[in-house]
Amino acid sequence: MKHIKQINQLRVELKQFASQTIGFVPTMGYLHLGHLELIKRAREECDIVVLSIFVNPLQFGPNEDFSRYPRDIERDEQLAKEAGVDFLFSPSVEEMYPEKPLTHIEVDEITSKLCGSSRPGHFSGVATVVTKLFHIVSPDRAYFGLKDAQQVAVVEQLVKDLSFPVEIVPCDIVREEDGLALSSRNVYLSSDARKQATVLYRALKEIQANPPSDPESIRSILHERISATPLARIDYIDVLSYPGLQAVTTIENQTVIVAVAVYFDQTRLIDNILLR
Known part of the structure; x- marks a missing residue:
C-alpha cells in the first residue's frame, strides 16, 4: 500500500491504472468495521482500491x-493496509x-x-469535497454507507446532475452486536449514553417489524420510545x-426512509431504516 498526501502525486500514480477499475472509499478516518466493509466490497469488485482520509472543514458548522x-492516522494506516487498500490518500x-x-x-x-x-x-x-475528490481520484465506483442515507442520496443526485462517470455503490449499515450503528462519533459516548443509545435501533426495528401505514403513526411511536430514554434529546x-426525500402520506407502494437524529449528552447520532 502506498500512503500519499499530495494531490498531484496521487494523480500520477493512478494514471498507470487508467485501463483498470478503480474503487474509491472516501472517509473522514478513525476507521471502524463499517469502513472496513466498504473497503472489502470495493476490493471484491475493483482492480485498484483507493481510500481517502480527510476531515473536511467545509461540512462542519461553527x-x-x-x-x-477523532483522528488516529497511524492506526488507520495499519487497518487500511490489512484490508487490502492499494492507495491511502x-x-x-x-x-x-x-x-x-x-x-x-x-x-x-x-x-x-x-x-x-x-x-x-x-x-x-x-x-x-466529494466533487473535488472525484476529480482527483477519477474512480469507476465509489462506496458509501447507508448509515448516512441522506448523504448517499445527495451524492447520487450530484453524480446524476453533473454527469460524473462514476457508479455510486450504497452499502448496508454495519452495527454492533446490540444494534448500535457503527460511527466514529461513538467514541464520544459515556458508558450510560452508550447503553441508552441502543434505543434508536430497537425503536426502528419495532417499526420495521410491523410498520404502520401512515407516517404520523411512525413518528409518534418513535418519539414515544426514544423520548422515554433519559439521556436522549431528539433532533x-x-x-x-x-x-x-419528499413528504409522504402513506408508506405503501414506495420506498421510504425512517430517519432519526438524537443527541445523547453532547453526541449526535443518526440512524435509519428503509421500508421498501
Missing part, C-alpha cells in the same frame, strides 16, 4: 466538532484548500430535510420518500 473529531487541509475556496457545490431540495435542516451548509461542504424524526 459550533460542531471539527477540532475534536490523506491530504492536509492546506493541500485540499490552499486558499479559501470561492466555489461551492449546492444540491437543492433533498438537502433541506433531515440533517440538512439542523446543519445548514453541511451538505454543500459534502458535495464540494428530528421523519418519514420521507427515498431517495427523493
Whole structure:
C-alpha cells in the first residue's frame, strides 16, 4: 500500500491504472468495521482500491466538532493496509484548500430535510469535497454507507446532475452486536449514553417489524420510545420518500426512509431504516 498526501502525486500514480477499475472509499478516518466493509466490497469488485482520509472543514458548522473529531492516522494506516487498500490518500487541509475556496457545490431540495435542516451548509461542504475528490481520484465506483442515507442520496443526485462517470455503490449499515450503528462519533459516548443509545435501533426495528401505514403513526411511536430514554434529546424524526426525500402520506407502494437524529449528552447520532 502506498500512503500519499499530495494531490498531484496521487494523480500520477493512478494514471498507470487508467485501463483498470478503480474503487474509491472516501472517509473522514478513525476507521471502524463499517469502513472496513466498504473497503472489502470495493476490493471484491475493483482492480485498484483507493481510500481517502480527510476531515473536511467545509461540512462542519461553527459550533460542531471539527477540532475534536477523532483522528488516529497511524492506526488507520495499519487497518487500511490489512484490508487490502492499494492507495491511502490523506491530504492536509492546506493541500485540499490552499486558499479559501470561492466555489461551492449546492444540491437543492433533498438537502433541506433531515440533517440538512439542523446543519445548514453541511451538505454543500459534502458535495464540494466529494466533487473535488472525484476529480482527483477519477474512480469507476465509489462506496458509501447507508448509515448516512441522506448523504448517499445527495451524492447520487450530484453524480446524476453533473454527469460524473462514476457508479455510486450504497452499502448496508454495519452495527454492533446490540444494534448500535457503527460511527466514529461513538467514541464520544459515556458508558450510560452508550447503553441508552441502543434505543434508536430497537425503536426502528419495532417499526420495521410491523410498520404502520401512515407516517404520523411512525413518528409518534418513535418519539414515544426514544423520548422515554433519559439521556436522549431528539433532533428530528421523519418519514420521507427515498431517495427523493419528499413528504409522504402513506408508506405503501414506495420506498421510504425512517430517519432519526438524537443527541445523547453532547453526541449526535443518526440512524435509519428503509421500508421498501
